[in-house]
Amino acid sequence: MRVKLAYGRAGMTVNMPDNRTTIIEPLFMPSIPDEAASVEHALRHPIRSRPLREVISSTDTVAVVFCDITRPMPSSLVLPIVLQHLDHVPREQIVLICATGTHRANTKEELEQMLGADIVCDYRIVCHDGADRSTQTMVGRLDDGTEVWLSSELVKAGKVVLTGFIEPHFFAGFSGGPKMIAPGCAANDTILSLHSAKLIADPKATWGVTDGNPLWEKICQAARFVDVAFNLNVTINKRHQVTNVFAGEMWQSHRIGVEFARKTAMRGVSQAFDVVVTTNAGYPLDMNLYQTVKGMSAAAQIVRPGGVIVVASECSDGIPEHGNFKKLLRQAGSPDALLAMLTQPDFAMQDQWEAQILAQVLKKARVYLKAGFLSDQQIRDSMLTPINSVEDCVNEVLEEMGPNATVGVLPQGPFTIPFIQAREPLAIA
Numbered sequence: 520m521r522v523k524l525a526y527g528r529a530g531m532t533v534n535m536p537d538n539r540t541t542i543i544e545p546l547f548m549p550s551i552p553d554e555a556a557s558v559e560h561a562l563r564h565p566i567r568s569r570p571l572r573e574v575i576s577s578t579d580t581v582a583v584v585f586c587d588i589t590r591p592m593p594s595s596l597v598l599p600i601v602l603q604h605l606d607h608v609p610r611e612q613i614v615l616i617c618a619t620g621t622h623r624a625n626t627k628e629e630l631e632q633m634l635g636a637d638i639v640c641d642y643r644i645v646c647h648d649g650a651d652r653s654t655q656t657m658v659g660r661l662d663d664g665t666e667v668w669l670s671s672e673l674v675k676a677g678k679v680v681l682t683g684f685i686e687p688h689f690f691a692g693f694s695g696g697p698k699m700i701a702p703g704c705a706a707n708d709t710i711l712s713l714h715s716a717k718l719i720a721d722p723k724a725t726w727g728v729t730d731g732n733p734l735w736e737k738i739c740q741a742a743r744f745v746d747v748a749f750n751l752n753v754t755i756n757k758r759h760q761v762t763n764v765f766a767g768e769m770w771q772s773h774r775i776g777v778e779f780a781r782k783t784a785m786r787g788v789s790q791a792f793d794v795v796v797t798t799n800a801g802y803p804l805d806m807n808l809y810q811t812v813k814g815m816s817a818a819a820q821i822v823r824p825g826g827v828i829v830v831a832s833e834c835s836d837g838i839p840e841h842g843n844f845k846k847l848l849r850q851a852g853s854p855d856a857l858l859a860m861l862t863q864p865d866f867a868m869q870d871q872w873e874a875q876i877l878a879q880v881l882k883k884a885r886v887y888l889k890a891g892f893l894s895d896q897q898i899r900d901s902m903l904t905p906i907n908s909v910e911d912c913v914n915e916v917l918e919e920m921g922p923n924a925t926v927g928v929l930p931q932g933p934f935t936i937p938f939i940q941a942r943e944p945l946a947i948a
Contacts, residue, residue: 525801527833550760565767582676618703668706696773697742792927814932
């Protein structure tokens with residue numbers, strides 16, 4: 520059977536064996552007939568809140584938070600409408616904050632692609648820098664003593680408006696809502712605590728789980744130091760079209776959005792597969808190998824121990840070169856050594872959470888990677904096996920495993936939360 524995989528901007532079509540392949544995708548939701556009108560309606564008729572225009576007065580200073588380039592958030596649709604509802608506020612009193620977390624700053628060209636050239640020209644935009652303490656303010660401590668440092672631009676604003684989208688997340692359960700504050704606008708040290716090795720290793724720190732997820736609970740605790748005036752989240756389908764809009768009071772609007780996303784994203788299967796083919800949902804999520812760990816983690820939920828994961832991810836932005844992910848992988852050299860290093864009591868380094876989950880995946884299955892912008896050596900240095908063809912790799916592995924071996928395919932990668940039917944979503948062993 521021919522299967523279209525989300526790969527880069529164009530996608531990739533592959534042939535899979537008809538008699539033993541199962542395609543696992545989110546329940547497809549068509550786009551809302553009029554996306555702009557739906558965003559307008561949500562801003563005028565929010566959940567447990569007055570309309571946005573009434574929440575923000577003309578004398579307020581306002582911080583509007585938006586996703587960075589690694590997220591397929593339709594900000595070019597949402598931001599202009601949000602700003603129209605703030606047109607009674609002088610533009611010099613508004614700052615737009617790009618919630619980069621530990622990611623690199625977005626370029627002017629990327630911002631124009633994401634927001635539109637007019638917004639980039641007309642509004643002050645700040646890309647959060649988690650490494651620059653001079654741009655951050657300490658707002659309090661978590662129960663465990665962790666200092667919560669957030670963007671000073673966020674903290675000093677009279678009113679904070681969050682925009683984002685809700686998707687399954689591999690250790691926070693779901694994205695959106697409070698994640699736009701922390702890690703989105705948090706200092707690297709704060710993020711390290713929120714993503715500690717102990718929390719990442721917790722069985723409930725996984726796809727689709729928020730209740731009882733200790734990592735999610737710490738994110739929420741950090742976010743409560745900010746009085747969010749208004750929240751707007753959307754859900755999207757595999758074409759990156761808006762399927763629903765949730766706006767208003769942050770906690771309630773996000774909770775309702777999560778339940779909607781859960782019903783469409785969670786897909787059960789009857790048993791684990793010998794081989795799982797996955798992606799990282801195409802551009803922009805498959806811009807680099809760091810992000811691609813999410814697609815591997817999704818596949819690991821339904822691959823049998825000792826099985827094979829085959830990944831198609833373009834990685835147009837490399838591993839990437841910024842951050843410590845590349846350094847961590849090369850420094851360790853093996854999954855066991857990496858986990859031993861990361862779980863040392865005094866060890867803490869940016870990006871360790873992504874490296875830890877990759878190591879956990881590699882402890883469960885062999886991982887092969889098709890990445891058009893990475894060299895074979897870069898892939899090997901990342902403890903993965905490079906391949907030129909997804910089809911050829913699958914065929915070779917199936918020949919090795921025998922005629923009864925099964926294949927599961929996640930064409931949209933982490934947009935699907937796969938799980939073994941009648942059980943909780945599997946945590947990686």
